[in-house]
Every structure is written in C-alpha cells, then in structure tokens.
Amino acid sequence: MDELELIARVTARFSRPDDGLGIGDDAAVIPPSTARALSVDASIEGVHFERTFGPLEAIAARAFEAAASDLAAMGARFESALLSFEIPSTITGAEFDAILEGFARAAERAGGHVVGGNIAKGLRLAFHTTVIGRLDRPAWTRSSARPGDALFVSGPTGAAAAGLTLLFRGEARRAPALVDAFLGPRARFDVAAAVADRARAAIDLSDGLLLDLGRLADASRVAAVIELDALPAHPAEASVGDVLDLPLLRLTGGESYELLVAGPRELEGTAGLVRVGWIEEGVGVRVIDARGEAIPLPEVRGHVHR
Amino acid sequence: MDELELIARVTARFSRPDDGLGIGDDAAVIPPSTARALSVDASIEGVHFERTFGPLEAIAARAFEAAASDLAAMGARFESALLSFEIPSTITGAEFDAILEGFARAAERAGGHVVGGNIAKGLRLAFHTTVIGRLDRPAWTRSSARPGDALFVSGPTGAAAAGLTLLFRGEARRAPALVDAFLGPRARFDVAAAVADRARAAIDLSDGLLLDLGRLADASRVAAVIELDALPAHPAEASVGDVLDLPLLRLTGGESYELLVAGPRELEGTAGLVRVGWIEEGVGVRVIDARGEAIPLPEVRGHVHR
Known part of the structure; x- marks a missing residue:
C-alpha cells in the first residue's frame, strides 16, 4: 500500500462526525483546559517487539498503553493521542487496519481519542505515540518523595x-x-x-x-x-x-x-x-x-x- | 553512545532551571490555555534526508520547521515540542549534540521550547517531532475556502x-x-x-x-x-x-x-x-x-x- 492509501485508511478509522477538526487537517485542535501533561513513547519492530509476538492489534494496543502510562504516572487523565507511524510498503490493508484498530480501541478504553498523526515509509514498523492528558490537580513528580513515605x-x-x-x-x-x-x-x-x-x-x-x-x-x-x-x-x-x-x-x-x-x-x-x-x-x-x-x-x- | 548517555545529553540541553517539571519527569506539563493545535511530523534518514545533505544541526532544524509548519497553517503560535528520536548506536556525542542544538535553536527561534521526548535505538536516524501551539482565535481549516476567495x-x-x-x-x-x-x-x-x-x-x-x-x-x-x-x-x-x-x-x-x-x-x-x-x-x-x-x-x- 502507498502513503495515500494508508492516509485514507487512517482518516476513515479515526474521523469523528461530530468533529469539525482533527484528522484530515494540518493539525488537531484540542479545547481549552486546565494544565495538560504530554508524553511521547516509541515502539519499534526489532527493538521493542517482533511481529511473531502476537497479533498486530495487540502490539499496537501495547504501544498505546506504554505511552499512556507516563500520563498515569503524573496523575493526568488521558485525553488525546497523535500517532506517528513508520510503515513498510509491504504492509497489507488488513495488517494496517489491525494496527489502527489496536490504537483506536486502546485510546477509547482509556477515555480519549486519536486526534491526528503522520505516516512515513519505514524499513520496519515503528509507532511513535504522543499522548496528551488533563491535569485536574498538580502533577505528581519524581522529586516529591520524602523520608517516612x-x-x-x-x-x-x-x-x-x-x-x-x-x-x-x-x-x-x-x-x-x-x-x-x-x-x-x-x-x-x-x-x-x-x-x-x-x-x-x-x-x-x-x-x-x-x-x-x-x-x-x-x-x-x-x-x-x-x-x-x-x-x-x-x-x-x-x-x-x-x-x-x-x-x-x-x-x-x-x-x-x-x-x-x-x-x-x-x-x-x-x-x-x-x-x-x-x-x-x-x-x-x-x-x-x-x-x-x-x-x-x-x-x-x-x-x-x- | 548508549541510551542512558543520550538521555543525559538531552536532559542537559533542554532542562530549564526555572522549570519544576518537564525534561526528566514521566511527562511534560503545559499550563492552562485557550485551545491548542497539535501536530506530529517525521524526518527519517534515507526517506526524507541523507546525512550528506548538510550539517546535522541544519537537518534537525529542518525537521522542526517541517513539523511547526502545520501549526502556522492552522493560525496557531508555536509553544512546545516533544522529540521522539531513533538513534543508531554508532552516533557520536558531537553528532548527537548537533542534532539537539538544531532542535533547540529552531524551537527557540519559533518562540517556544522542547519540553520532552523519547529516545529509542534505530537502524538509522529518525526524528518524530510533536508540536503544540496556542490558538488565540478559531483555527484555519481546509474546509473554509469560498467561491470568490x-x-x-x-x-x-x-x-x-x-x-x-x-x-x-x-x-x-x-x-x-x-x-x-x-x-x-x-x-x-x-x-x-x-x-x-x-x-x-x-x-x-x-x-x-x-x-x-x-x-x-x-x-x-x-x-x-x-x-x-x-x-x-x-x-x-x-x-x-x-x-x-x-x-x-x-x-x-x-x-x-x-x-x-x-x-x-x-x-x-x-x-x-x-x-x-x-x-x-x-x-x-x-x-x-x-x-x-x-x-x-x-x-x-x-x-x-x-
């Protein structure tokens, strides 16, 4: 599949009819809010996983959870994700759809949505997942532990x-x-x-x-x-x-x-x-x-x- | 250089003393604001550039500008970036520092900062750049052009x-x-x-x-x-x-x-x-x-x- 076919599938999977913006525009738009937490994590074939480990849907969902975990560790609630993919040109439509499904379901289960992303040609699969969460209270940090805790x-x-x-x-x-x-x-x-x-x-x-x-x-x-x-x-x-x-x-x-x-x-x-x-x-x-x-x-x- | 050495260099380059949070914690924190625009773009060795094209600092700055451009196209002002890198283990400290410098200077020139990121082993250089911008007015979209424009x-x-x-x-x-x-x-x-x-x-x-x-x-x-x-x-x-x-x-x-x-x-x-x-x-x-x-x-x- 070529890049335009991949983009069409992403658009089909993640567009939300109630959304004026997001998938398909230059950038996603998120509404005003309290402070937000942001993190990015990568899951790369040959480094973090092999395709033989399990279904692509599960591998994709795992990539999402690994990224989202950083928000949980800050006390933030997951809201939006951006997906930056490297995809080998040998991928089939069914394989790519399984990847999208894994991200979509995991994001929905966590209470948010995929709002945008990017696709590039890759020698192997790589998922760079940016997650954005709302902070309704000051974030936890690594620097706040105290003797006696x-x-x-x-x-x-x-x-x-x-x-x-x-x-x-x-x-x-x-x-x-x-x-x-x-x-x-x-x-x-x-x-x-x-x-x-x-x-x-x-x-x-x-x-x-x-x-x-x-x-x-x-x-x-x-x-x-x-x-x-x-x-x-x-x-x-x-x-x-x-x-x-x-x-x-x-x-x-x-x-x-x-x-x-x-x-x-x-x-x-x-x-x-x-x-x-x-x-x-x-x-x-x-x-x-x-x-x-x-x-x-x-x-x-x-x-x-x- | 191994992953921990790379992380140490990122932390040294992007930490801001006035910042309680950000580089070094699980996630970056951005303050409350009006709506924001978000986008991600990739710049990959062998796909988007070759190292022979020019200095790594320029290649990195270009990767930033390519990502930030999507914010400009929405009418947003650049604020924060997250960098997700794939880095071959053969990279030298000087090469990696040049990459960080390219991103740091470009982000500062655009009026914002690198607030977080991730490093993974790669077969070749890949930069996945997430950019966040403030929207002080409704975003431009692709769907608002009208006959007569x-x-x-x-x-x-x-x-x-x-x-x-x-x-x-x-x-x-x-x-x-x-x-x-x-x-x-x-x-x-x-x-x-x-x-x-x-x-x-x-x-x-x-x-x-x-x-x-x-x-x-x-x-x-x-x-x-x-x-x-x-x-x-x-x-x-x-x-x-x-x-x-x-x-x-x-x-x-x-x-x-x-x-x-x-x-x-x-x-x-x-x-x-x-x-x-x-x-x-x-x-x-x-x-x-x-x-x-x-x-x-x-x-x-x-x-x-x-």
Whole structure:
C-alpha cells in the first residue's frame, strides 16, 4: 500500500462526525483546559517487539498503553493521542487496519481519542505515540518523595520482563500468562485516580524497578529501601522459576507499566497497591532481605533494549 | 553512545532551571490555555534526508520547521515540542549534540521550547517531532475556502523540491541557494500572524501545490484555479532551468513550507503573499496559462517520498 492509501485508511478509522477538526487537517485542535501533561513513547519492530509476538492489534494496543502510562504516572487523565507511524510498503490493508484498530480501541478504553498523526515509509514498523492528558490537580513528580513515605507497587514488577524473555527465547508456551503480562499491559489510570489526593510521588516501571526508583530517589534527594520478599509475584511465575531469575527480573525487568507510588502507609491495599519498602534520609537505593540485611545490587540496574 | 548517555545529553540541553517539571519527569506539563493545535511530523534518514545533505544541526532544524509548519497553517503560535528520536548506536556525542542544538535553536527561534521526548535505538536516524501551539482565535481549516476567495502563496513553491532533486543527483553545487531553500525552510508564522484576522483558509505546501490545494478544494467543496505564470520563482531557479522541469516542480514539488492562503484579494502583498489564483464553484483544481487556457495536469500530483 502507498502513503495515500494508508492516509485514507487512517482518516476513515479515526474521523469523528461530530468533529469539525482533527484528522484530515494540518493539525488537531484540542479545547481549552486546565494544565495538560504530554508524553511521547516509541515502539519499534526489532527493538521493542517482533511481529511473531502476537497479533498486530495487540502490539499496537501495547504501544498505546506504554505511552499512556507516563500520563498515569503524573496523575493526568488521558485525553488525546497523535500517532506517528513508520510503515513498510509491504504492509497489507488488513495488517494496517489491525494496527489502527489496536490504537483506536486502546485510546477509547482509556477515555480519549486519536486526534491526528503522520505516516512515513519505514524499513520496519515503528509507532511513535504522543499522548496528551488533563491535569485536574498538580502533577505528581519524581522529586516529591520524602523520608517516612512508604513505597508501593501496583502489581508484579517482573512479569512483563519474564514474558518478554520467554518470547525472545521462543518459549512463550511455558507461561502464556506472562506473555500476556508483557503484551497486554494497561496504563494504571485506575490506580492514579484512586490515590490521586493522597500519593506524594509516582513513576512507572518501564525501565525496571531499580532504575526507575533510583531516578525517583535522586530527583527527591532521598534514599529508597526495597524489601525483596515484599515484591509481588505474578501467579504464573511459579512455572518458570527454574528457567528465569525471578528475583532479578522483579528488581530490574522493564516493560512493566505498573506504577511505583510514594505516600502514606495507609495507601496499602488501595487499588491493589502493595507496600514494598520506604523512603529515608540518604542517597541511592538499597534492597534488603527478610532479615533486613542488604542484598548486593545487580550490575545492570534496569532494562536496556536490544 | 548508549541510551542512558543520550538521555543525559538531552536532559542537559533542554532542562530549564526555572522549570519544576518537564525534561526528566514521566511527562511534560503545559499550563492552562485557550485551545491548542497539535501536530506530529517525521524526518527519517534515507526517506526524507541523507546525512550528506548538510550539517546535522541544519537537518534537525529542518525537521522542526517541517513539523511547526502545520501549526502556522492552522493560525496557531508555536509553544512546545516533544522529540521522539531513533538513534543508531554508532552516533557520536558531537553528532548527537548537533542534532539537539538544531532542535533547540529552531524551537527557540519559533518562540517556544522542547519540553520532552523519547529516545529509542534505530537502524538509522529518525526524528518524530510533536508540536503544540496556542490558538488565540478559531483555527484555519481546509474546509473554509469560498467561491470568490483569492489564492495566495507565501513564496516560491518549487524551490525546495528543486534543491532536493539537486541533492539526490549529487548536483548541489549547481544552485546552493536552492539547496538552502530545501534545507533551511522556516515555518511561516510571520505570514500567519500578518493575515490572522483576514484569511479564510490555509494549508502548507509540504506535499506539493496541486495535491495540497486539491485537499483544500475537496474539503471546502469548491474548485480552485491556479495561474501557472503567477507562481513565484526562486531567483536561483534561473541557473537550473535547463536541467529541471521548473513549472512541474512549482506545481507538484513538495518539501516546501510556504503557506497557501485563501482570502480576500486585498491580502496581496501582505507579508509577501503573491496572488496565484482563485476559488470558484465546482470541483477539483485547474491550472491555466497566460491566455486562460487549461494546461493538462501531470499524472503525479504531488510529492511522494522515496
């Protein structure tokens, strides 16, 4: 398919009859509002995914969720997305429609719309997704954690990385639920909404717990402590404990769009938040075992794409 | 350079000390405002440019201007940009800094800032630039042209395409000024501001006059007429008239970020606008010669990237 055919399909999928503007014009228009949060994320064939990982609709939806997660981590509500695609000329109409469907459904599920985009020829698929959200209160930042805050995660921190590892090894059948954890994450707007007025700082775990928590601790000029045994496991992890280093994946595995939240201890259990550590005076991140003794940190602290 | 080194350079270049948020957090935050216009555009090595075309700083600045042009075409004022990069691991620090410098300077010149972005590994350079602008009045659209409107362009419509053709042929030395027209365009915010309250519709000429004007005519449900001899020439075109089909390039050459404006005849001369035709009842685009006779339209109406 050529560029004009691709554009026609995008226009057909995303035009909204009630909309005077948007798809088809030079730029999309969004209405006046309170402050907004903006972020962009890329999902690239051969770097972030292979087509063999699953249906294109799921791969596209995952690209959306990965981008939208940054809005959830700021306490913003998703509103609009712009899609900048690189598309190989070998793509079929059905394949391209599946991609559009994945983005459209994920955006609608998150409460907003695709309002514009761009298509360029590519050697391989690449999705650069810009997301815009409304901020009805001051954004959470990485720099607001304070000594005495408890640290929480919204779900298993290693499951997505475990699923991705299985996919790369061609062993997806060992634990399909972990593959689903990789391929079907949801930006945790539910968590953000539930703790909006009580959390102090938040960050998503896209680069892995140690790396992302380190960024939060550095930005806040505090130290962070993680209790390794407190990190929640995905039920399906039990079946791969012999082939994957699960404690390491929970600490360093990326591609997880769970939130890390700093705030008062009473948040425990709200929207499924699990307490995994605390903030104290100092510098850096420590991981401790059940006896409170420090565990040596792995050399590679976070997720680095191939 | 690895991803973390690249991120460190981005943070160093774009952080603003007066900013509590932005670079370094999950998402950028922009303040409350009137309506905003949003657009995204891609500039990809091997598709839109080759590194041999010129300094990386100029290539980056051009990528910014190409994206920002869509805001000018809506009558919006540039405010913020998000940069989503694909960067080969072979890039040097100096090369990457030149790219950042190109974006930073172009954004500042246009009156705004780079507020966020993303970096991914790439096989070749790719810049996906999201631009956000303020709309202090209703946006121009493609659908508002009316019979009786005059059509104007803000500058030579074929010069950038002529320069690009010379670059691809390795004949840049024939007409360096045309290469500059390709490599150093400016989003025409000056034109947009000068005609803001009087123009009826506008579009940029990134895909070529015939294709873009056809879109405007279709969206407005009107016909458009172009007087071929009225299309302005770049002074340097004289030196390549023997090797390039200049009338064809003026009609179909893309990569030009001049504006096409529909509005009252009195706009002529404002901010350098040149009258090149008119809108009338009907469908489609006609091109006429000095005697008013129709000229056959080329089969390929616009610019298609390699």
